[in-house]
Each structure stands twice: as C-alpha cells, then as structure tokens.
Amino acid sequence: MRPKSPLIDQINEFVDQIKVEFPIKQVILLRGYPTEIDTMIEIAIVVNNLEIDYLEAKDTLIEIAGQIHPGIEPILIDTAKEDKVGFLAEIRRNGEIIFEGES
Numbered sequence: 001m002r003p004k005s006p007l008i009d010q011i012n013e014f015v016d017q018i019k020v021e022f023p024i025k026q027v028i029l030l031r032g033y034p035t036e037i038d039t040m041i042e043i044a045i046v047v048n049n050l051e052i053d054y055l056e057a058k059d060t061l062i063e064i065a066g067q068i069h070p071g072i073e074p075i076l077i078d079t080a081k082e083d084k085v086g087f088l089a090e091i092r093r094n095g096e097i098i099f100e101g102e103s
Contacts, residue, residue: 007041007069010068010069010072011029011041011043011069011072011098013068014043014064014065014068014069014072015027015098015099017064017068018045018061018064018074019099019101021060021064022045022047022050022057022061023047023048023049023051023101024045024046024047024099024101025046025047025048025079025100025101026044026046026092026097026099026100026101027043027044027045027046027097027098027099028043028044028046028091028092028095028096028097028098029041029042029043029044029095029096029097029098030042030043030044030075030091030094030095031095039071040071040073041069041071041072041073042073042075043065043072043073043074043075043098044074044075044077044088044091044095045061045074045075045076045077046077046079046088047076047077047078047079048078048079048080049078049079049080050076050078050080054076054078057076058074058076061074061076062074075091077091
C-alpha cells in the first residue's frame with residue numbers, strides 16, 4: 001500500500017499529464033515516496049521508442065513538471081537506446097514503479 005504523502009496527488013497529476021504526451025512503458029519513483037520537506041522528486045519516465053527529439057521531449061517533461069511542482073525532476077529513458085551501464089535495471093531495482101503502461 002502506498003504511504004500517504006502530501007505530494008502523491010501532484011505526482012499522480014504529473015503522470016496523468018505525461019501519459020497524454022508520451023507512449024509510456026513505466027514511471028518509476030526514485031528514492032521512495034517524498035515528504036513535504038523533499039526539495040527534489042526524481043521520477044524516471046521509461047518509453048519504448050521515443051519518436052520525437054530527446055531534448056524536445058525532455059523540455060516538455062520539465063515544463064509539465066514545473067507547472068505541477070518545482071521539485072519534480074523527470075529522468076527520460078528510452079529503452080530503444082542501448083543501456084551499457086545498466087542504469088534502467090538499477091532504477092527498477094531501487095525505485096518504486098508507480099505506473100505501467102501498455103507500450
């Protein structure tokens with residue numbers, strides 16, 4: 001069961017908005033559920049095959065995040081790109097999956 005946090009509604013709002021913009025496979029919250037004192041909320045957005053420019057997509061994510069909570073830090077990961085160092089595996093192992101899409 002998800003712990004109660006005053007920021008959960010804002011995180012869910014962020015996820016709801018980005019689902020419209022991107023073919024999301026997973027959204028993973030890093031470092032556990034945030035509290036009111038957290039200044040940075042790292043959220044990995046995993047997509048299968050990003051069809052637009054990576055930097056343009058990252059800018060869109062940052063813009064959406066900034067409208068919801070200034071501490072949301074989106075980390076965009078495209079599984080179509082090679083991950084030689086196992087970054088995504090590490091995020092999945094240590095993070096909390098908060099959304100799973102169909103793509």
